[in-house]
Amino acid sequence: MNGLYVCPADAGPGWREAMEAGIDMSLIESALEQTPDERLNEHQQVLDFALEFQRTPTFDASR
Amino acid sequence: MPQDDKALLARLCQSQVDFVIVGGVGCVLHGAPLLTYDLDVCIRLAAENLYRIEAAVKDLHARHRLAANKLPLELTDELCARLKNLHLQTDLGRLDCLGEIEGVGDYGNVLKRSAVIPLAFGKCRVLTLEALIEAELAAGRDKDVGAVRFLRAIKDRPKSAGRGRREKSLTNFYVNTR
Numbered sequence: 001m002n003g004l005y006v007c008p009a010d011a012g013p014g015w016r017e018a019m020e021a022g023i024d025m026s027l028i029e030s031a032l033e034q035t036p037d038e039r040l041n042e043h044q045q046v047l048d049f050a051l052e053f054q055r056t057p058t059f060d061a062s063r
Numbered sequence: 064m065p066q067d068d069k070a071l072l073a074r075l076c077q078s079q080v081d082f083v084i085v086g087g088v089g090c091v092l093h094g095a096p097l098l099t100y101d102l103d104v105c106i107r108l109a110a111e112n113l114y115r116i117e118a119a120v121k122d123l124h125a126r127h128r129l130a131a132n133k134l135p136l137e138l139t140d141e142l143c144a145r146l147k148n149l150h151l152q153t154d155l156g157r158l159d160c161l162g163e164i165e166g167v168g169d170y171g172n173v174l175k176r177s178a179v180i181p182l183a184f185g186k187c188r189v190l191t192l193e194a195l196i197e198a199e200l201a202a203g204r205d206k207d208v209g210a211v212r213f214l215r216a217i218k219d220r221p222k223s224a225g226r227g228r229r230e231k232s233l234t235n236f237y238v239n240t241r
Contacts, residue, residue, distance in 0.1 A: 007221075008221035008222075009221075010221045010222050011219065011220070011221035012218070012219025012220070012221070013215075013219055014212075014214075014215030014216045014217075014218050014219030015215075015216045015219045015220055015221060016219075017212065017215065017216070018212050018213065018215065018216035019216075021212060023212065023213070023216070025216070027096040028094060028095070028096060028213065028216055028217060028220070030096075031094040031095070031096050032094045032217065032220065032232060034094075035236070036092050036180050036181070036182060036233060036236055037182055037183050039091055039092055039094060040068065040069055040088075040091065040092065040182070041069075043068070043088075043091045043098070043099075044067070044068065044069065046098055047066055047068075047098060047099075047100070048065075050098060051064075051065065051066065
């Protein structure tokens with residue numbers, strides 16, 4: 001994914017380090033386009049999904 | 064168990080608790096795309112403030128999460144004088160109220176390095192980006208190292224990646240409280 005990402009020339013060292021660590025920088029870019037409320041709401045949606053997933057019984061491969 | 068950070072924050076605001084959002088939710092508010100399973104706030108360790116917290120969660124079956132016997136939250140003046148942190152499990156999720164933040168200091172120091180932001184239910188204080196980085200570095204756990212990577216990237220974000228266009232750094236939302 002980051003192989004296609006062109007790092008802006010004015011990016012600081014922290015941005016470059018994250019990119020080189022393999023972080024999908026579009027995740028940060030899209031978060032930065034949101035308001036604080038939108039960030040909290042999106043986090044809540046992901047959290048609800050993660051907690052629901054954890055409650056799901058493990059798939060039984062023997063069945 | 065659900066985890067509803069907005070509802071917990073709204074209750075703290077409504078009960079006029081003196082607190083600053085720190086930890087993972089603080090990182091999320093600054094734009095870090097990470098997932099956190101609890102709400103960490105730094106609180107003023109004074110009896111009146113602790114009683115406000117108790118009032119905020121009084122109908123949520125709050126319990127001391129880390130105590131072996133999971134005792135319900137029932138504050139007394141004597142207990143308030145001894146408390147340094149409150150690690151609570153409530154019907155709305157985990158709420159960690161911390162008297163001190165590693166790398167930053169006590170509530171007074173945290174307050175100085177916080178900013179007010181508007182949220183749907185009211186204004187809240189959140190630790191600044193620079194102070195959050197220091198706190199996460201001081202904590203030094205694996206998950207904190209990941210958070211630091213996001214926070215440093217946000218601090219060093221390129222102008223061409225949105226600044227002045229659609230980008231909404233949390234500093235754009237800081238409310239002048241002077």
